[in-house]
Amino acid sequence: MTVRLTLISPATSEALRDVRFDDESPLDPAGTARAEAAAAAVPRTARSYTSPSLRCRQTARALGLRPEPVPALAGCDMGRWRGLTLDAVAAAEGEAVAAWLSDPSAAPHGGESLRDVRTRVGTWLDTLSTLPDEPGPLTAVAEPDVIRAALIHVLEAPDASFWRLDVRPLSAVHLTGRAHRWNLRPGSPLE
Template sequence: MHLRVTFVAAARSSSLLAERFEDDRPLDQAGWYEVQRVAGGLVPLAAAELRYCSPTPRSRATGNALGYAPLVQPALRDCDMGRWRGFTLGEAMAREPSAVDAWISDPRSAPHGGESLLSFISRVGGWLDTRPVDDGGRVVAVAEPSVMRAALVYALNVQPSAYWNIDVPPLSTLTLAGRGGHWNLRLETAPAA
C-alpha cells in the first residue's frame, strides 16, 4: 500500500524580506486573509486520515483555520539555526558573512551552532519514512516552507544544494506518494471550476 503525504505551506507571518530563522510569530493580517481566500481549495484535504503540523504558531493556526485540527509533530520543526534564531538572512550575513557563506555552500556545515542542512533534510526524511502506511492512505501536514523544501530534496534523492533552488510560496501544496525510502513527487491537476 502506498501513502500520499500532502504538505501545505503555512500562511505568512511577515513579508518575505522580514522572514526570520525559526520564526515563532503568529499569522499576521495578510496571512489570515490568504487563508480565507484559498480555503475552498485546501479544506478538502481535511479528509486525510492523518493530519499534522509543524510546531510553529503559524503552522498550527493555518491548519486550524483550514479545519484540519492537526497534531503537532516535533520532527516537522524548522531547521535549528542556533545563535541565528530570530535573525533574517541579511542580519546573519551582516554579522557573520563567512559563516553564512559556509552554511550555504556546505550542507554539512553548521557554523551557527545549530543543525546542518544535511541533518535537517535527514530529520524531515526520517519523519516521512516512518509514516505508517497501514494507518491510512492520506496524510496532510501543514509545515514551514523550509520543511517542504527539505522533504522534496529527500524524496527526490537530489543533492542537498537543490534545497536553495526551491521556492515554496505560502499556502502552496506538495504531494509525495510512496512509502519509506521510495517517494515520488505527485503533481495534482487543478479541479474544474
C-alpha cells in the same frame, strides 16, 4: 499500502516578510485571511500533521485542520540566528553565512545543519511509507525548509539542491510513497 501525503507551506507572517529566521511570530492578518479563504481547497484527510511552529499551527487551524504537531517536522534550528534577519546576520557574520549557504553540513549558528534537517524529515517520511495501517490520505502543514528537505529526500537529490527549491506561502506539494519509495506531484497554490 500507498501513503498519500499533501505538504502545505504556511501562510505569511512578519518573520517571513522580513526574511527573518523564524522567531515564533504569528501569522499576519493577510496570511490568516488567505489561509481561511483557501480552506475549501484543502482536501479533508484522515489525519493531519503540522510543524510545531506557531505559524504552521495557525495556518493549519485557518485551513480547517486539526493537526497533530510532529517534532520531526520542526523547521531548522537556527541557533543564535533565530529571530534575526538574513541581512543582519550577513553583515555581522558574512563568512558564516557563506559557509551555511554553500555547505549543507555547516551549522555555524550553533543549531542544525540542512543535512541534519533532511535526515530528520526523510526518516519521518520513510517511517510513514512503511506503516501498514495509516488511514487514507494525509496532510501536513510544514515550514518551507522542511518541505524542501522532504523534496530533496523524495527525489534523492544532492543536499545542495536545497537552495534551488522555491516554496511559496500556502502552496501544496503531493507525495505518494510505499516502502521507502516516494513519488512527487509538483505543487500549486491553494486557491
